[in-house]
Amino acid sequence: MVARTLSVALLGMTGALVEVEAHIANAIPGFQLIGLPDAALSDAKDRVKAAAANDGSPLPAKKIVVNLSPAGLPKQGTAYDLAIAVAVLAAEGVVKASAIDSVVHLGELSLDGRVRPMSGLLPAMVAARAAGHTRFVVPAGNAREAALVPGVEVNTVTSLREALILHGARVPAIEVPPLVQRPAPTIETPEGDLADVVGNPDAVEALVVAAAGGHHLLLLGPPGAGKTMLAHRLPAILPDLDDEQALVATSVSSLAGRPVEGLITRPPLESPHHTSSAAALVGGGSKVIRPGAAARASGGVLFLDEAPEFPAAVLDALRQPLESGSITIHRAAAVARFPARFQLVLAANPCPCGQFGASDIACTCTPIARRRYLARLSGPLLDRVDLQLRVARVTTAAVRLAADDRQGSLSTAEARSRVERAREIAAARLGGTGWKTNAEVPGSRLRAGAWRLPPATTAPLDRALERGTLTMRGYDRVLRVAWTLADLAGGGTPTPEHLGWALYLRRSVAT
């Protein structure tokens, strides 16, 4: 007797449908699992055996063969347990084979027969739905995550017994407490309000510009200038994620093993430490390929504090995601793809001692050490950073002034409403092009056609290009930022003042 049901093999964010077939033969008892399972999946035999014996209906003392098809696709993890158990018991006749053959089963079994919640349920369900399957049996512990997928029929089960009853088995129902995912230990960084930033109005303004245009940002300044403080306040002034971004961000979070409470609608912030490896940043792993910080920052902000301290190879691993908005990881077993459309924020000291350019303390670095330090940020990487801003240490005068005039500083709420308005204006202009923010628009579209600026406006820029102080790529970046500045000012085409301000925001790094 053969019975089959469905499950999903995940490779990065993409999933492939897996057919789980069970055959039971009259031979010396045994349990064979074939179709390229990894070690964790091979253990499914023992989990399924114990779960079935302790809950519902013991496996027959016969030869059981379970095949995971397509057999050539490597499969890993524990999420096939439920599908295997149900398929075997259907082959034995406990439930009708016809009741399960088009149902997707996802979930790990505990030895007592309860169903454990799993990571990556959301992308798995999305993949199965894309393949045309709409009936799911999933762990009760993942109920909230499963509810995020529209247009499907979801049954949540707490135990194998409940799944069997659902498919029409005649076994008495027993209530058991469901297994739930433990909430991840979250390290709460107090977000803080933008108004806390004192004495750096230029930097705050640049942050608003970065948020409004989706521009990547480099903050350069001595220690204590408030670079980290500024960067941590960026996600709060970004607008809510749209539906597609929210689904992507939630899927990645689920893949990373974090419990999903609901759709993630606020932009995430990832700030990996500078000792991170390339695999930690972009994702990796030999068998299970996990998303890295760049993928987890999708839709939000990837903040690299002390950027020159990162190994050059690690930083340059970001060039592919910055270019394409996705990460492709090749391993011997498979190729995994993750989304990675994040806003990059780099913070750096201007030199190893950190004091170069500060007005109060003299820099002790030799010119060569200074040059080498910032040269660690490779040209191609900096090329993608539209805004490069110098942040100065706050003076006592500025602190006093700020204390006297608390209302003068921009609050997070105000900044976000300005950003949202600017994005609406940009969206109206970019409507139908597929781009959402100014940062995505290629330079060629800004230099020619409808968006071309009059020569009188671009005159200072053209002069800088002629003199060689500005490259062609830099020229395009200034144009992009100028459009964002115009959007922030209420729309229309950029004026010469906007261009001048944009030029200042990118040339402030003296390298």
Next chain:
Amino acid sequence: MNPKDELGRRGEDRAVLHLQAADFRVVGRNWRCPVGEIDIVAYDGDCLVVVEVKTRSTEAYGHPFEAISPAKLRRLHLLAREWIARSGEPSPPSWRVDVVGVIWPSDGEAVVEHLREVA
């Protein structure tokens, strides 16, 4: 004879009845040689059948069939060849190994299961 061996003996008797009911011709029981012991030697038509009998009073320690390890199976195939070589009977055109499992609760009826041609 201790109770365990007695249960085994009764199980073998029961297995012989089962085989005879299935038109097997039993030619030997508890045949011993240096390699080991064959519980039942029988013919199913022309085919020589070496039968291993496993008897249990309950399934609490696993099904009788689960006690047939790969090593035990290998020995049964060796024993079949030993029997053909030593018994003096003409060499059969084919032979195989069967396993009979008997679950015989102390207060109930025996349940006999028969697996043919195990390898």
